[in-house]
Amino acid sequence: MYEVDGKRAIITAASSGIGYAVASVLAESGASVLMSSHDSQKIKQAANNLKKNGLKAYPVVFDLSESDAGSLISKASDRMGGSDILIMNYGDPKLSPFMEITGEEWDMYYRMFIRATTSLVREFVPQTNGWGRIVFITSMTTRESYPGFSISGSLRAAVVNLGKTLSLELGKLGITVNSISQGYFLTERLQAVITRNSALNGTSTEEERRKLVEDIPSGRIGRPEEIGYLVRFLCSEEASYINGANIPIDGGLTRYPY
Numbered sequence: 001m002y003e004v005d006g007k008r009a010i011i012t013a014a015s016s017g018i019g020y021a022v023a024s025v026l027a028e029s030g031a032s033v034l035m036s037s038h039d040s041q042k043i044k045q046a047a048n049n050l051k052k053n054g055l056k057a058y059p060v061v062f063d064l065s066e067s068d069a070g071s072l073i074s075k076a077s078d079r080m081g082g083s084d085i086l087i088m089n090y091g092d093p094k095l096s097p098f099m100e101i102t103g104e105e106w107d108m109y110y111r112m113f114i115r116a117t118t119s120l121v122r123e124f125v126p127q128t129n130g131w132g133r134i135v136f137i138t139s140m141t142t143r144e145s146y147p148g149f150s151i152s153g154s155l156r157a158a159v160v161n162l163g164k165t166l167s168l169e170l171g172k173l174g175i176t177v178n179s180i181s182q183g184y185f186l187t188e189r190l191q192a193v194i195t196r197n198s199a200l201n202g203t204s205t206e207e208e209r210r211k212l213v214e215d216i217p218s219g220r221i222g223r224p225e226e227i228g229y230l231v232r233f234l235c236s237e238e239a240s241y242i243n244g245a246n247i248p249i250d251g252g253l254t255r256y257p258y
């Protein structure tokens with residue numbers, strides 16, 4: 001069920017958290033995974049964790065805001081014989097009031113979210129052969145706005161909108177393009193946010209975690225592998241009619257009904 005056996009997937013920002021969980025689920029379901037991030041030690045370690053369980057994982061250093069997209073696609077060709085699946089996950093954008101974000105920071109995040117996405121899609125599509133899957137992992141900030149999230153909200157919304165346009169243009173090539181807008185998932189990054197809030201507010205981390213969970217109808221924070229299961233489904237044959245969607249996975253947190 002929801003098989004991706006024998007498929008070849010590229011996953012960006014895959015050394016930890018959500019990206020790593022997606023790579024693990026796909027690899028455990030029989031896919032080969034080219035895992036990339038901008039820290040060579042971390043990405044090697046992450047791929048080794050999968051390899052020692054007999055899974056097909058290949059680490060590649062790829063800085064989303066700097067590296068050349070062609071090099072990642074050609075490494076997929078060298079290591080896996082090509083690629084059928086492109087999963088775009090991203091680094092964490094700066095959380096800050098708009099007036100405290102510099103022009104250089106906007107340029108850097110533009111390169112991470114928009115230039116990396118457009119250039120990787122441009123290199124990925126021509127080497128597919130009548131079947132492909134593209135998934136953009138974004139954030140609930142594409143559906144709801146929050147103070148301090150201007151980079152995340154604006155650039156990820158652009159990614160989702162790009163996904164919709166691509167679905168119209170690439171459907172006839174057998175490629176589906178979908179986005180995922182996740183709520184809170186328990187990664188090291190979210191743990192750091194909880195710890196920071198507890199220091200700022202003079203509360204315990206348990207109290208800060210309770211405050212987060214209070215608003216989530218499902219009554220808990222998500223587990224990163226749950227995003228992996230959704231990605232695996234979107235990459236399976238069973239999901240071939242889901243195209244151009246932006247799918248929330250947030251325990252019901254965002255209130256927008258469509």
Ligand SMILES: NC(=O)c1ccc[n+]([C@@H]2O[C@H](COP(=O)([O-])OP(=O)(O)OC[C@H]3O[C@@H](n4cnc5c(N)ncnc54)[C@H](OP(=O)(O)O)[C@@H]3O)[C@@H](O)[C@H]2O)c1
Nearest residue numbers: 013015016017018037038039063064090091139184185187
């Ligand atoms: N966790 C949540 O609740 C949540 C909610 C909504 C949205 N998100 C978003 O989901 C994404 C993943 O979050 P996470 O919680 O899994 O965080 P994480 O554990 O900190 O993972 C971030 C990943 O991004 C990679 N990365 C950072 N800068 C990069 C760059 N310039 N080029 C390539 N890779 C880079 C990191 O790898 P290296 O350090 O090895 O390069 C790491 O693998 C982020 O965009 C985050 O904002 C998370």
